[in-house]
Amino acid sequence: xxxxxxxxxxxxxxxxxxxxxxxxxxxxxxxxxxxxxxxxxxxxxxxxxxxxxxxxxxxxxxxxxxxxxx
Amino acid sequence: xxxxxxxxxxxxxxxxxxxxxxxxxxxxxxxxxxxxxxxxxxxxxxxxxxxxxxxxxxxxxxxxxxxxxxxxxxxxxxxxxxxxxxxxxxxxxxxxxxxxxxxxxxxxxxxxxxxxxxxxxxxxxxxxxxxxxxxxxxxxxxxxxxxxxxxxxxxxxxxxxxxxxxxxxxxxxxxxxxxxxxxxxxxxxxxxxxxxxxxxxxxxxxxxxxxxxxxxxxxxxxxxxxxxxxxxxxxxxxxxxxxxxxxxxxxxxxxxxxxxxxxxxxxxxxxxxxxxxxxxxxxxxxxxxxxxxxxxxxxxxxxxxxxxxxxxxxxxxxxxxxxxxxxxxxxxxxxxxxxxxxxxxxxxxxxxxxxxxxxxxxxxxxxxxxxxxxxxxxxxxxxxxxxxxxxxxxxxxxxxxxxxxxxxxxxxxxxxxxxxxxxxxxxxxxxxxxxxxxxxxxxxxxxxxxxxxxxxxxxxxxxxxxxxxxxxxxxxxxxxxxxxxxxxxxxxxxxxxxxxxxxxxxxxxxxxxxxxxxxxxxxxxxxxxxxxxxxxxxxxxxxxxxxxxxxxxxxxxxxxxxxxxxxxxxxxxxxxx
Numbered sequence: 154x155x156x157x158x159x160x161x162x163x164x165x166x167x168x169x170x171x172x173x174x175x176x177x178x179x180x181x182x183x184x185x186x187x188x189x190x191x192x193x194x195x196x197x198x199x200x201x202x203x204x205x206x207x208x209x210x211x212x213x214x215x216x217x218x219x220x221x222x223x
Numbered sequence: 224x225x226x227x228x229x230x231x232x233x234x235x236x237x238x239x240x241x242x243x244x245x246x247x248x249x250x251x252x253x254x255x256x257x258x259x260x261x262x263x264x265x266x267x268x269x270x271x272x273x274x275x276x277x278x279x280x281x282x283x284x285x286x287x288x289x290x291x292x293x294x295x296x297x298x299x300x301x302x303x304x305x306x307x308x309x310x311x312x313x314x315x316x317x318x319x320x321x322x323x324x325x326x327x328x329x330x331x332x333x334x335x336x337x338x339x340x341x342x343x344x345x346x347x348x349x350x351x352x353x354x355x356x357x358x359x360x361x362x363x364x365x366x367x368x369x370x371x372x373x374x375x376x377x378x379x380x381x382x383x384x385x386x387x388x389x390x391x392x393x394x395x396x397x398x399x400x401x402x403x404x405x406x407x408x409x410x411x412x413x414x415x416x417x418x419x420x421x422x423x424x425x426x427x428x429x430x431x432x433x434x435x436x437x438x439x440x441x442x443x444x445x446x447x448x449x450x451x452x453x454x455x456x457x458x459x460x461x462x463x464x465x466x467x468x469x470x471x472x473x474x475x476x477x478x479x480x481x482x483x484x485x486x487x488x489x490x491x492x493x494x495x496x497x498x499x500x501x502x503x504x505x506x507x508x509x510x511x512x513x514x515x516x517x518x519x520x521x522x523x524x525x526x527x528x529x530x531x532x533x534x535x536x537x538x539x540x541x542x543x544x545x546x547x548x549x550x551x552x553x554x555x556x557x558x559x560x561x562x563x564x565x566x567x568x569x570x571x572x573x574x575x576x577x578x579x580x581x582x583x584x585x586x587x588x589x590x591x592x593x594x595x596x597x598x599x600x601x602x603x604x605x606x607x608x609x610x611x612x613x614x615x616x617x618x619x620x621x622x623x624x625x626x627x628x629x630x631x632x633x634x635x636x637x638x639x640x641x642x643x644x645x646x647x648x649x650x651x652x653x654x655x656x657x658x659x660x661x662x663x664x665x666x667x668x669x670x671x672x673x674x675x676x677x678x679x680x681x682x683x684x685x686x687x688x689x690x691x692x693x694x695x696x697x698x699x700x701x702x703x704x705x706x707x708x709x710x711x712x713x714x715x716x717x718x719x720x721x722x723x724x725x726x727x728x729x730x731x732x733x734x735x736x737x738x739x740x741x742x743x744x745x746x747x748x749x750x751x752x753x754x755x756x757x758x759x760x761x762x763x764x765x766x767x768x769x770x771x772x773x774x775x776x777x778x779x780x781x782x783x784x785x786x787x788x789x790x791x792x793x794x795x796x797x798x799x800x
Contacts, residue, residue: 156252158274158406162413165245169238169575176234176571186569191429195421196571203417 173200235574276514296530300454363640418579479729664690690739
């Protein structure tokens with residue numbers, strides 16, 4: 154219906170992923186903060202995962218838009 | 224207030240704000256496509272199968288489900304997967320292959336409308352009115368649960384939380400209708416998977432993987448009087464009810480959950496079926512439940528496994544993990560997932576986890592509201608209050624307006640129901656009980672209607688009522704052991720005790736469905752079929768031309784997808800036998 158859902162999904166996860174990745178990088182040295190997550194920088198990992206997922210969705214959205222217009 | 228000690232920081236709120244900005248943005252973007260009632264209430268029948276499929280499963284993955292099932296993971300272990308494998312997959316495959324062609328092909332716009340086309344007005348009326356009332360109550364209860372969660376966990380004001388979440392849901396369903404609800408369900412699906420994945424991985428890592436968890440689980444489970452591997456197996460200890468914590472034997476699970484309850488829920492609940500009806504073609508409509516089944520099978524690893532881990536953590540003093548307790552000193556199992564979020568997630572991903580829960584609460588409400596306004600507009604308003612006229616253009620505008628008004632009305636009544644729920648704590652148990660009493664007979668009646676052309680309208684109507692009455696009576700004379708309120712049963716006499724509530728629910732549904740089927744079959748022989756074969760074309764299996772799939776390549780046929788789904792489900796069942 155009207156808009157391609159891949160576009161908002163891609164945009165949202167790219168933005169959230171970007172925010173969390175940055176946050177993860179800036180807080181990476183804070184060992185006490187990540188002690189509860191067993192010393193793993195979950196913000197960095199989650200953020201990077203979301204960023205990749207978001208970008209793939211965006212790429213798919215752009216591809217299907219192109220294939221529609223041509 | 225339960226002290227869960229949550230402190231959210233600015234980054235958590237930022238994640239939340241970004242998510243809800245997108246939720247509202249989608250509604251806003253869809254607004255200009257809402258030109259008539261068809262677009263608003265049926266999403267213009269334009270959804271690709273994967274979108275409808277993810278929305279299909281997302282509707283079922285509400286926050287109450289997530290919280291309840293994680294709690295069940297701790298309480299019953301992998302036995303809980305019966306709700307996801309035997310209790311869902313066969314029914315979803317059946318809906319896809321055998322029922323969707325009739326729901327979709329009949330051009331019915333709702334399940335009640337199918338009843339009208341197949342049977343008669345009174346059967347539709349009964350179903351439509353019951354459905355409308357129950358849906359609104361369900362929406363109110365999930366609103367209440369959300370506000371309680373925000374109050375207890377985040378320390379927000381109850382009334383403010385309630386009104387704010389109602390306002391968000393109202394805004395995006397009013398703007399974009401069913402499409403908006405569906406798109407947001409897809410968004411919710413991804414955020415819940417991504418938001419909860421870290422606690423699955425972290426809790427398993429913490430306990431030394433699956434095997435490490437099994438080892439630590441053994442003494443805890445033995446201490447409860449069960450075999451050491453009870454929590455990590457599914458069918459092994461269902462030979463007798465006492466050997467497993469659910470208190471049900473394999474045939475009770477098989478017949479009650481695997482057949483009656485799941486077919487009643489997945490194949491007749493309009494809230495679910497509506498997602499498949501919004502698909503763009505018959506093939507897409509058939510594929511919708513199958514595509515939904517793929518993630519459904521793996522959801523247990525996302526929400527049940529952390530629940531099992533929580534049981535180990537609770538019993539390992541060094542981990543500092545505990546659940547809040549109620550007045551009776553019993554742990555509140557529904558808070559398992561919340562406490563796990565708190566245990567493992569630092570600021571940032573914590574916001575993501577909380578957002579995932581809030582998102583699933585709201586999309587649950589939106590789903591209910593969007594199903595309500597369809598049934599209200601088509602099955603009640605259009606049938607009894609203002610029928611269609613000759614002027615199609617003005618009708619379109621009129622019913623779109625009615626659909627929008629119904630959305631506002633639905634949300635307002637839901638808020639009322641939420642306050643009702645806050646006054647009567649048992650209302651949720653009550654509603655779930657009634658729901659299972661309505662769904663099981665409905666499945667018998669729809670099934671007979673689709674596959675036996677002799678079934679008559681009078682028989683179906685009486686069959687529905689008889690099934691409901693028997694369910695009510697069974698509930699009235701039996702009770703789960705240790706029940707403290709009459710809502711749980713035994714309000715006529717305490718004649719038979721079930722070891723646990725679940726066993727009682729299973730048997731209530733089995734009796735209701737069997738009664739309804741017997742009465743409907745019997746009365747169909749006794750009454751005259753008023754519908755001719757021509758009337759029933761497209762509605763009954765034997766009178767409808769078989770759907771030709773042969774023009775599709777083999778890998779795109781629904782049957783192929785169904786076989787894949789069943790194979791994966793079988794492998795999972797064997798692996799965790």
